[in-house]
Every structure is written in structure tokens, then in C-alpha cells.
Amino acid sequence: MRSEGRGRPRLEQSRRPGKTAREEILDAAAELFTNQGYASTSTRAIADAVGVRQASLYHHFATKDDILDALLAGTVDAPLKLAGELLLETGPAAPRLHVLIVSDVTQLCGSRWNLGALYLLPELRVDRFEQFRLRRAVLRDHYGNLARQVIAECDGPPDADDLPFRLVESAINRRSDDNGCPPEQPWMIADGALRILGWDRDFALMRQGTSTRLQIEPVNVSA
Amino acid sequence: MRSEGRGRPRLEQSRRPGKTAREEILDAAAELFTNQGYASTSTRAIADAVGVRQASLYHHFATKDDILDALLAGTVDAPLKLAGELLLETGPAAPRLHVLIVSDVTQLCGSRWNLGALYLLPELRVDRFEQFRLRRAVLRDHYGNLARQVIAECDGPPDADDLPFRLVESAINRRSDDNGCPPEQPWMIADGALRILGWDRDFALMRQGTSTRLQIEPVNVSA
Numbered sequence: 001m002r003s004e005g006r007g008r009p010r011l012e013q014s015r016r017p018g019k020t021a022r023e024e025i026l027d028a029a030a031e032l033f034t035n036q037g038y039a040s041t042s043t044r045a046i047a048d049a050v051g052v053r054q055a056s057l058y059h060h061f062a063t064k065d066d067i068l069d070a071l072l073a074g075t076v077d078a079p080l081k082l083a084g085e086l087l088l089e090t091g092p093a094a095p096r097l098h099v100l101i102v103s104d105v106t107q108l109c110g111s112r113w114n115l116g117a118l119y120l121l122p123e124l125r126v127d128r129f130e131q132f133r134l135r136r137a138v139l140r141d142h143y144g145n146l147a148r149q150v151i152a153e154c155d156g157p158p159d160a161d162d163l164p165f166r167l168v169e170s171a172i173n174r175r176s177d178d179n180g181c182p183p184e185q186p187w188m189i190a191d192g193a194l195r196i197l198g199w200d201r202d203f204a205l206m207r208q209g210t211s212t213r214l215q216i217e218p219v220n221v222s223a
Numbered sequence: 224m225r226s227e228g229r230g231r232p233r234l235e236q237s238r239r240p241g242k243t244a245r246e247e248i249l250d251a252a253a254e255l256f257t258n259q260g261y262a263s264t265s266t267r268a269i270a271d272a273v274g275v276r277q278a279s280l281y282h283h284f285a286t287k288d289d290i291l292d293a294l295l296a297g298t299v300d301a302p303l304k305l306a307g308e309l310l311l312e313t314g315p316a317a318p319r320l321h322v323l324i325v326s327d328v329t330q331l332c333g334s335r336w337n338l339g340a341l342y343l344l345p346e347l348r349v350d351r352f353e354q355f356r357l358r359r360a361v362l363r364d365h366y367g368n369l370a371r372q373v374i375a376e377c378d379g380p381p382d383a384d385d386l387p388f389r390l391v392e393s394a395i396n397r398r399s400d401d402n403g404c405p406p407e408q409p410w411m412i413a414d415g416a417l418r419i420l421g422w423d424r425d426f427a428l429m430r431q432g433t434s435t436r437l438q439i440e441p442v443n444v445s446a
Contacts, residue, residue, distance in 0.1 A: 035345050037261075037262050037344060037345045037346055039260050039261075039262035040262045117343040119396070120395070121260060122258050122259055122340075123263075140400070157411070157415075157426075159411045160411060160414075160415055163412070163415050166390065166393035166397065167386065167389065169393070170386075170393055172343070173343065173389060173392060176343050177363070184382055188380070188382045188383060188386070189386070192386050192419040195380075195419050195421070196415040196418050196419050198418070200423065203380075
């Protein structure tokens with residue numbers, strides 16, 4: 001029998017990305033949750049996929065819900081932090097919203113597993129996930145806040161303030177339908193979100209600014 | 224024991240909307256799938272919720288997948304038919320896309336259960352649901368077709384043609400997050416989709432035309 005206690009060196013070669021057993025468990029769980037479904041995945045199946053015993057898995061996560069919660073947190077932590085910073089800055093809101101969207105969609109399209117596909121699961125409605133639901137609601141609120149500023153700046157349609165957040169999350173659906181997003185997805189969505197709020201100025205310049213700030217290679221405006 | 228064979232009158236008062244046992248089964252299944260999850264719902268639970276024996280349920284649907292398939296078909300049938308008709312019409316594409324979106328979002332927001340929340344389930348990737356996936360892909364293609372015509376008419380951003388379909392389906396997410404959509408949701412999304420394609424003319428007139436055609440009460444432009 002292999003010994004897999006916490007802190008002990010693993011006897012088997014690691015099969016998954018992740019420097020620690022915890023990261024490997026998260027990666028295996030994300031694969032199973034997104035490919036087989038959350039309800040249909042047992043902690044036993046996760047342990048098997050990592051190559052550890054179930055008891056070892058429980059050293060890291062007490063329940064399957066704890067694993068899902070850690071994975072979901074990983075999808076909102078970075079955009080929430082960036083949105084908080086951007087809201088504190090001054091100047092026009094349009095470039096700040098553009099930066100937030102390009103960064104967020106880049107992450108949603110580029111993460112190893114399409115975890116956003118789990119957002120609508122009824123299983124998330126229980127108390128255990130209240131923290132996650134709250135954090136995603138705060139992120140939505142930050143998007144709405146920036147969007148309302150853009151609308152005010154452009155005299156745009158007042159009731160469109162929820163749509164940028166929706167467009168961003170639609171990358172999850174596209175990724176699911178097409179097994180991936182095209183490289184221009186973040187830029188297309190960021191530009192689209194500004195248009196929807198009534199902003200219609202120099203998109204090439206806007207992309208350049210966002211590219212510089214995020215140090216993400218720019219994708220040229222095709223229009 | 225109650226007798227519940229096909230065609231026999233039910234001995235128990237119907238508890239659900241739907242004129243036939245089949246409709247009641249679909250309604251109960253939709254409630255359970257959207258509230259408890261697809262994998263977690265047994266055919267036994269569905270039969271119990273309708274108040275029939277499991278054997279009676281099997282007269283109508285051989286498997287749980289058959290029930291889900293019938294429910295999913297109900298979410299794309301009407302927009303697919305309307306989109307097919309609109310594509311055959313002549314004249315500018317913008318009003319036709321606007322009509323399709325208002326009609327589709329009205330249905331997504333107003334149906335008894337938020338079935339679109341099931342679109343991203345990994346369970347849908349099996350062959351059994353290929354027909355549904357195909358029909359949804361055709362609907363997406365029809366949206367893309369109209370969107371490309373609008374882009375051409377307005378000299379809009381060429382890579383934005385998938386976004387109207389995404390915006391429409393985002394009503395599913397909003398409904399899930401807020402336990403419903405505001406009455407202006409279909410109009411807000413239809414206007415937003417046109418803006419994203421570069422259309423920026425008289426939205427009040429556009430809404431009036433769509434309202435007349437669909438015989439849906441207009442919601443006033445707030446801008």
C-alpha cells in the first residue's frame with residue numbers, strides 16, 4: 001500500500017499540473033465536474049483520478065462541496081481584485097471597464113477547465129456557497145458601477161448597465177459550444193460592451209491602452 | 224392501488240398545469256431538473272411529484288433523457304421557426320433581428336421554468352441529445368446570419384456576429400441570479416444587440432415596429 005499522508009512525499013509520479021497534492025486534487029475535480037457533472041462525480045473518482053487514496057483527499061478537503069467552492073473562488077478572485085482597484089481610480093470609466101473585461105474574459109477563456117459552466121447549477125443555491133454567490137454578486141455590482149459611469153459619460157441607454165457583466169460571462173457559453181474561444185474573444189466582448197453602453201469612439205486606441213496596461217498582446221481591430 | 228394506464232382517467236385531482244399526463248410529467252420534471260439538478264433527479268421522484276406510478280411515467284417517456292430532450296426542444300422550437308421565417312423576408316435585417324430577439328427573450332424569461340440553465344450540462348454532450356444540440360446550433364447560425372447582414376448594413380464590427388445570440392441566452396443567467404427578469408429585459412437585449420453590431424438609429428421606432436409585429440405590449444425606451 002502506498003502511503004499518502006499529508007506532507008509525505010508521493011511515491012507515484014505526479015500525473016497532473018500543480019505543484020502540490022491540493023492543486024492536483026483541484027485540477028482532477030475540475031476536469032470531472034466539467035466533463036461528467038458535479039452530482040455524478042464522487043470524491044472516490046477524484047481520488048482515483050489523482051492517484052491518491054480517498055483518506056488523503058480528505059486531509060485537504062472535508063467534502064466535495066469544499067472542492068467546488070475552492071474552484072469557484074478561483075474564477076472570481078482575480079477579476080474582483082482588479083475591479084476593486086479600477087473603481088478607486090479616477091478619469092473616464094470606459095477605459096477601466098475595457099481593461100476589466102479584457103482581463104476577465106482572457107481568464108475565462110484561458111483557464112484549464114471551463115468552470116463557469118457550473119455557475120447555474122442548482123447545487124450552488126445552498127448555504128455552503130453563499131460566500132461564493134456573494135463575491136460573484138459584488139463582482140457583478142462592480143461591473144454595473146463602471147457601466148453606469150460609462151452610460152453617464154456617453155448619454156447611453158440607462159437600462160443597459162447589467163449587460164457588460166452578461167457579455168463577459170457569455171464567453172463561458174461560447175467556450176462550451178465551440179470547445180474554446182477565438183483569440184479575439186476578450187477584445188470583441190470588451191468593445192461590444194462599450195458599444196452597448198453608447199460608447200462609440202476610437203476602438204483601436206482603446207485596445208492599445210488596455211494592451212499596454214495588462215501587458216497582453218493586442219489583437220488588432222478588424223473593422 | 225390506483226390504475227394509471229395510458230388513456231385511463233386519473234383518479235386523483237391534477238396538481239399541475241397541463242391538460243394531459245404527459246404535460247404534467249414535463250412540468251414536474253422541469254421543476255425538479257432546474258431546482259435539484261438533472262443527475263440528482265430520479266424518474267421515481269418525477270412520478271411522485273406528478274402523483275402517478277413510475278410504470279405510468281414509462282408509458283410516456285422511456286428514459287429520463289427522453290424527458291429532458293422534450294423539455295429542451297420546447298426552448299428552441301419557437302425561435303427556430305420564427306428565425307426561419309424572418310430569414311426568408313426581404314428588407315433591412317435590423318428590424319428582423321430585433322423581432323427575433325424580443326420574441327426569444329420574452330419566451331426565455333416567461334417560461335414556467337428556467338430550462339436554459341441546463342444547456343451547459345455535460346450530460347447533454349452524449350449522442351442522445353445530438354438532435355437538440357444541432358437545432359440549437361442552427362438557431363445560433365440563424366442569429367449569426369441576421370447579425371452579419373446588420374453589420375454589413377451599418378458598417379459595424381465584423382467579429383461581433385456571435386454576440387447577439389450570446390446576449391439573448393444571457394437572459395437565462397439573469398433570471399437565475401435574480402429569480403426572474405425585469406419586464407424590459409427583451410427590449411434591452413434587442414436594442415443592445417443592435418448597438419453591438421453598429422446600428423444606432425431610432426430605437427423608439429424600432430421598438431414600435433417589433434411591438435406591432437409580435438403583438439407584445441411595448442416597453443418604452445427609457446433613454
